[in-house]
């Protein structure tokens with residue numbers, strides 16, 4: 001076989017294409033394969049990496065404003081003083097090493113007709129396919145008196161980094177006997193067990209350092225993720241249900257969802273009309289897809305992005321795929337593991353489509369570990385397959401840690417949660 | 432260019448997987464559920480495990496085990512044992528039930544092809560030294576090559592994560608997980624003559640094999 005080097009090959013196909021020669025089977029290989037990924041979180045970074053793994057010939061650019069990414073997962077351990085902020089910080093060198101063009105800039109517009117991504121820095125990036133993974137934004141308008149400026153003193157800490165540090169400092173500064181109030185969001189939101197893990201780990205910190213302190217969770221929902229496991233752990237470790245309970249949960253039954261916040265006095269008002277003054281206040285508002293998804297017209301009335309569940313291509317704009325928290329991945333929760341899983345299915349589909357092939361059969365997995373005390377962790381896991389009619393990502397197995405598991409297994413799940421963290425962050429960011 | 436070749440193969444694998452995409456009624460629920468898309472390639476299936484087990488099944492620890500580089504037969508037995516509940520687990524039972532025998536076979540073949548990356552972990556050098564001859568005496572018959580063997584259903588022990596080795600041995604000894612008769616005999620002998628410290632020394636030895 002004669003050796004054809006890449007350049008002559010491209011020239012040859014170029015000539016063939018220019019001459020309009022049809023039926024050349026290899027022509028598609030010479031075609032341009034440019035993907036622009038918007039957002040360098042678990043969704044975007046994983047997708048960029050796996051595009052390169054599935055087809056190194058794809059030209060991948062990832063656009064992300066920040067030099068570093070702080071994972072929300074394990075950020076509750078930072079709040080509890082079990083981990084430093086540096087230990088949840090990741091850079092993009094691993095992606096660069098994998099041959100991905102990483103650009104630090106903010107995407108301000110996506111033109112689906114011209115297939116161009118525009119940035120705040122004034123640059124245009126042409127694409128053949130675009131992957132959008134901007135995560136979430138908040139519906140501040142749903143809570144009177146709360147807005148982005150207020151997050152400086154009343155943090156949401158639902159995007160990790162500065163917000164996490166702010167809340168941690170407030171918890172450290174709080175006097176023993178103080179009250180921490182956590183206002184949980186309505187469904188659907190990022191990380192369903194997240195608020196309850198947060199309450200658990202902050203209780204773990206209080207128990208050791210400020211044992212007279214209390215936590216109230218105000219929840220607009222009648223029930224929550226892993227409720228049985230959380231309540232059992234709270235009972236075991238934090239006196240839940242007793243007169244001396246460190247954690248108190250108030251749900252929709254008590255109309256406990258927060259409707260307004262007085263930032264200056266850290267007082268919240270619930271739907272029922274109760275007023276509660278906190279020493280440290282954490283408000284996690286209702287959520288929607290990240291801003292760029294709205295600007296690019298990728299969202300529907302729900303505020304999230306409808307997609308084809310096989311390719312994650314937007315059902316609104318062709319050639320743009322949406323993954324992670326911003327997408328409506330019917331059947332899967334909004335989690336880091338889900339974003340990572342969806343990103344791989346999306347990358348395989350995009351790689352196939354760019355090579356003129358049908359998207360391959362998908363497979364999905366999700367797991368969320370929660371740590372409730374020093375040696376007490378549990379999980380929810382699921383394996384999924386896509387319904388043939390594309391209507392839903394169907395769970396084929398999974399479930400919760402059994403309530404009657406031996407204590408030794410709850411302890412092991414803490415080790416496994418930390419292992420999961422080490423492994424998934426390498427899977428997302430490389431390195 | 433070996434890297435290049437591997438990727439071409441990978442793409443070919445993806446193409447193959449699409450050729451074999453086939454409908455399969457869900458056999459897990461019993462109730463009638465919508466038809467599902469099956470036939471995912473080994474690479475697609477494994478990519479979904481790697482979120483927990485690490486890229487190519489090489490775990491960054493401290494406890495989730497390495498699976499890349501294990502023996503294929505062992506991997507299949509583990510997955511089936513997890514699914515049936517015969518092998519106790521915190522989470523793998525819930526996960527393994529989601530895969531057909533055919534998918535398990537593909538996954539096992541995939542991970543058996545990966546390189547075993549010994550865990551970079553701390554170990555007690557004194558105990559490891561004490562453990563070396565004990566491993567030789569009590570375990571080497573099956574866990575050959577200082578625990579490096581990955582064949583005939585034998586799991587690699589050399590360079591596995593130490594907490595995981597402790598967890599599995601605890602399950603074996605408590606009877607939660609069944610040992611083969613012959614392994615049980617050897618482990619009992621070791622425990623009888625050297626006690627728990629002897630067993631710990633053997634595990635430290637395997638952990639020291641980096």
Ligand SMILES: Cc1cc2nc3c(=O)[nH]c(=O)nc-3n(C[C@H](O)[C@H](O)[C@H](O)COP(=O)(O)OP(=O)(O)OC[C@H]3O[C@@H](n4cnc5c(N)ncnc54)[C@H](O)[C@@H]3O)c2cc1C
Nearest residue numbers: 039041042043072073107134135191292324325335336337
């Ligand atoms: C407290 C807490 C605990 C959690 N714990 C877990 C857990 O244990 N397990 C788990 O699986 N999940 C957990 N999660 C959920 C997980 O963090 C999210 O589901 C995950 O981050 C979603 O990833 P993503 O890529 O979709 O979005 P993000 O992580 O939000 O990433 C989006 C990225 O896009 C960038 N971006 C946004 N707009 C633009 C733009 N216009 N141009 C360029 N870039 C842009 C952002 O800067 C960001 O880096 C937790 C979440 C919280 C809040």
